[in-house]
Every structure is written in structure tokens, then in C-alpha cells.
Amino acid sequence: MSGLKLYYDLMSQPARAVFMFLKSNNIPFEPKPVALRKGEHHTDEYRKISPFGLVPVIDDNGFTLTESVAILSYLSDHYKVADHWYPKNPQARARVDQYMAWQHHGIRLFGSMVFRIQARVIEPRMTNEPIDPKRLAAAKANLESVLDQMENIFLKDNTFLAGDDISIADLLGICELMQPYAVGYDISAGRPRLAAYVERVKGRLPCFSEAHIMVHKIRSMWLKPKAGL
Structure with a gap:
């Protein structure tokens, strides 16, 4: 499926921040929950998406980005959201x-x-x-x-x-x-x-x-x- 994907766990503060940004700005995304409590972020499969084994991560039509500050900055610039x-x-x-x-x-x-x-x-x-x-x-x-x-x-x-x-x-x-x-x-x-x-x-x-x-x-x-x- 093309489009924006968000890998996240709502236990994570930075993941919640990105989740709320997308929701607040009505930006469609495919949710990709990663259960930190089950160690899903340590799997070889997830490491291919996030080399650091952390959340959040976005995949925007093949452009993969980690780190919440970078993600929020990118989303703010890339999508049409209010300037504030x-x-x-x-x-x-x-x-x-x-x-x-x-x-x-x-x-x-x-x-x-x-x-x-x-x-x-x-x-x-x-x-x-x-x-x-x-x-x-x-x-x-x-x-x-x-x-x-x-x-x-x-x-x-x-x-x-x-x-x-x-x-x-x-x-x-x-x-x-x-x-x-x-x-x-x-x-x-x-x-x-x-x-x-x-x-x-x-x-x-x-x-x-x-x-x-x-x-x-x-x-x-x-x-x-x-x-x-």
C-alpha cells in the first residue's frame, strides 16, 4: 500500500506526538503498531525499517525517516498544514x-x-x-x-x-x-x-x-x- 505509514506504540512519548500531529491535521496514514512491550522493535524485520530499533518511524511513499523531531519538521514542511x-x-x-x-x-x-x-x-x-x-x-x-x-x-x-x-x-x-x-x-x-x-x-x-x-x-x-x- 502506497502513502504514509506510521510505525508507533502509544506507550512512546515521541510516537504519541507524531500520532497527534497526523490526527490533528487530518493527514491520512496507515497505522503500523509496534508493541514495545513484546519486543517487536528488536526483530530483524523491524530493524530493516528502523536500524535503531525505535519508534516512531514514518515511511512516506518509500522515504523512511526516524527521530520524532525530524519527522515532525518534515511533515510540517511536506504537507499543507497551518503555519503555526x-x-x-x-x-x-x-x-x-x-x-x-x-x-x-x-x-x-x-x-x-x-x-x-x-x-x-x-x-x-x-x-x-x-x-x-x-x-x-x-x-x-x-x-x-x-x-x-x-x-x-x-x-x-x-x-x-x-x-x-x-x-x-x-x-x-x-x-x-x-x-x-x-x-x-x-x-x-x-x-x-x-x-x-x-x-x-x-x-x-x-x-x-x-x-x-x-x-x-x-x-x-x-x-x-x-x-x-
């Missing part, structure tokens, strides 16, 4: 790029770390070791720091992470914020701008609930044994 997603104006685009460069060692790194350590579905199941409270405390401290940066730097004078309208930066940002949320972490405690931002982004994405169905399932599992963190 990835502005043509050099300065406005640079603000989007600035956030996307920061996020790798910011919210993505530390939000994922808290999720991996605390979530019963990943650690300690992978290592058969109990949760290390010191390691978790350090990860949470780092997460608090980057959440403050989102509140006090990116959202200080902006409605969205890179300006006054939603962009591909926000798709990546909201998906990373939802990862620690999945294990009951209150990402917006004491951060009114971040709390309002989360609701603002959700309001712009009708496909948000569909994309985050796995996040809500994990959160339900996590919160069952105890009332909170």
Missing part, C-alpha cells in the same frame, strides 16, 4: 527549534527517568530489583528543576512553549509531561502557568484522549494500590 505548527518566519521557527533542542536533556530525560524508575510496568520489573529510593529522589529533584524551567522560562511570557499558538514543540512537550503523570506525579503542583498550559493544549487536540489511552491505563494501575504519592 512550524512557522516559516525564521525567528518564530527558531523558538520552536530552541524548545525541541532543550527537551532532550530537559523534560524528556527526567520525566522519562521518574517514569522508568517508579512505574511497575518497567522498573523494577526489568531488573528484578526494588525501587531505589535515593535514585528516585534524585530523579524527582531533577524533574522538579526542569518543570520549573518550563513554568518560569518557556511559559513566562508565552501562551504555548514557543509562542502564542500551538506548535510541534507543544506536541512533544505535552507528551513528555504526561509520562510522569502516568505514575501519579503532580507535574503542575505550585506551577499555575504549567497547569493552565496543559489544559490549553488538551483543548486544542481533539485526539488527545485517544493518543493517551495507555497513559491513563497505567495511571489507573499505579493509583489502585495507594491513594497517592
